[in-house]
Amino acid sequence: MTPGRFVLFLLAVLITPVAFGQRILYSEPDRDETRRMNFEVIGKIGGNYLIYKNFSGKNYIGVYNNDMKQTERVLHDYIPYDRLINIDFFPYADHAWMVYQYQRRNVVYCDAVKVDGQGKKSGEIVQLDTSHIGFSGGNRIYSAISSDDRSNIMVFKINSRNKERYLITTILFDKDLQLRKRTAFPLDMKDQDDFVDKFNVDNDGDLVFTRFSRNNNDNILKTQLVWKPATSDSVMIIAVPHEGMFLDEPHIKVDNANKRFFLTSFYYKQRRGNIEGFYFLSWDKVSRQPVMQNAVTFGDELRNEARGEAAPRAAFNDYFIRNLIVKKDGGFIIGAEAYYTTSRFNNWNRWNYLYGMPMSTFDYYAYSPLYSSWYWRNQAFGRNQAVRHHADNITILAFDRDGKPEWNAVIHKGQFDDESDDRISYNLMITGSQAHFLFNQEEKRNLLLNQFTLSADGEINRNPTLKNLDKGYEFMPKYGKQVSARQMIIPCYYRNYICFARVDFS
Template identity: 45%
Template structure:
């Protein structure tokens, strides 16, 4: 009897998630090999929708709750030479926004579809652009507000030190609200425009940082705001206090109507990372709410480093995500990332990577798409343009909790050690927000990629390590960094099985 009571007590003490994690695998199509491009659209009417593209063939697979393929809908209405497909998902329908080229004309189209991947209306043309025959044709970018009541399609022309941006703001029914075209100051060797974001009021927000040379750290930063109904762009210079920064990340806090900017900062050009710079812009007062420089302590550096001296410990970390709290504070995650050529050549360094030395989406002399080939994007050939074998390293995760004034409350480190050759699709991590905690999921088995580590962080900074998610069936390789949360405690994770792409539903 005592043994029975002990076992019952042990079950009650185990984390609930460890008892109910369930993995269900989808079927796979013979066409769905590693050369496929895909996007998990989401969950509608109890089904899961996945968009797939193989060469010029486009289709949407509809998976039931048992992950069996109920139907595969071929998107025959999409013309040849279609690319840059984006989705905006609502509870009962979704928009597919795509562009295609016919001769030297690019057409940006939108079509409304239901949960069965059937057209609700015929495709409508949003915009057209004439381009030179040899120019990059991936020019349109689609973004939407957090509440999805505003959608923006924009294009940027960068030519001869001129930076022209044309924007089209739409409502949730694709009715045009504002169209504008402006030329901005630009020096292609010194200026970087990035972080294009749309807030819930339809305001376009982005950043511009400047540097002395194309291999230097940035020593100037501006927040650029285009009000929804205005054609002008307002520049707000940010005081860096003689410090240097790189890779600025912008997050909109719609609840508190603020814009949060974060970047690692340096005391000298191309030096080692000193800490994190935070700037919070308040929309109500139209001025900075807080500017904060947070110095990383030696204790954090010691826990975060994988090897080497303390002062170099954070030099390979990159900001990945920002989660906004209701009170205006936020959580920020950063990951240790680097790569190494396996056949000689230039060694890894942060500046070449950030300035797209090996692969640059800004290399076109005409138009470019600022979100082309971004982080967490499936790459069948994942080598960023290297002409050699490359080993990718993804190591520890650091989580920072900042209060509404930009001050550090606490930091935690999740330890991991991942690497792979010529392929990074199985590396890095994903997050799942369950409300009371944020889960961090990543492959724990470096050889088979069949075991997913599951750690979580609470609002107070309590780090919990749950039981690993382990496949009961052999041969499946998980790609957690490409997963998508489709429910409060439900995640879809892409997998590779016998060289075919399939998907795993994980219920927590």
């Protein structure tokens, strides 16, 4: 579920009655599709549901009909099976763009191909870019992102061989993958603790991301926004003033309606201290000035409700921002979840970085404890089984355009898993003016998919248990994807296999 879809709910002014009828349809398990299979839900294309699958070194797209029967599993044998590095999908109504990168000798290729509603290659392979790499460097060179309206697709790469001066190359395409602009620009990185992260492209094709300095892999001391207009060959550096406070992990949300960039982060008053609240900055592209800057401290009442088993002062120390939504009037909603691990040896916290630093020594990738990509799921599979993964309460807070609190709500849950984090955490389903939080809860030793709804004024309701929760199916909600106004595809474990369930909301 993307923040762009979630904003539809938040913009609803009138709340209409909703009938909470649901139907769940399951695909049949396939003996080839075991728990080690990599997958990604692509979307609903031309009336079919497409799901990417990678197993036994080969790449397939499964085609499912309206009854969730797999009518075909299309082999895409033109993708080098032993050299594939990463793959991204950008779905549209009647096709999807598949952007993938692979390595041959010391060259990394970034190609794209159009996939039709039958899961088949439609048209010729398009080579987007190539890069020569050294034998000692990483090979995940390219990242692909799109604007909220999918009118712009951007592929970019970061050459960090010169640790003091990165070279960033951006290649901007329209929705038909026609080249709009190719740019290469330097970015000074004067300190070894300087990093870049959170790359976004807006509906105009402008690129924005963060550059920040950490204190010995610790709290953030200095933060900047970097903005590159779509047609420009240079960037503008925008200061993010936060004197007297340390930021944790800055997040960016593009405000396309108001042509602004919104940044937020948890903040601390002292090094490795307790999280005090949220920091906000809203920057306007037209005036090239900040239009809002504020910091809000969490009150005692909210801390007591959101804390779980933590002390009130430490209530938000295990929280991470999951959803960031900007409304048309300039107000915004932030959703955060408590996430942590425990073990006999060392407990994981936000300073230990579950998936590495935001910017590695050569390649770029986004750090997030809830990164729902098959790439990261593959990297996490089979880790130390002595680790217990936890995902606890969800806290949602609403603010007006000046950054002043409007309402808050807490969904209480306690999830843990000793095998992996596949079955914990949550996803969002939007139906009209309601936002549904979907997550597993253990009931009578079975994991059952629960749903809570959030109204536009912050009211939380727990709905009846979803119908047709067949025994033996264990949902992985965070890897699910909303594919239409009232449908979501959620992967499931069934014994040692992976299958897929479609949840229909009436």
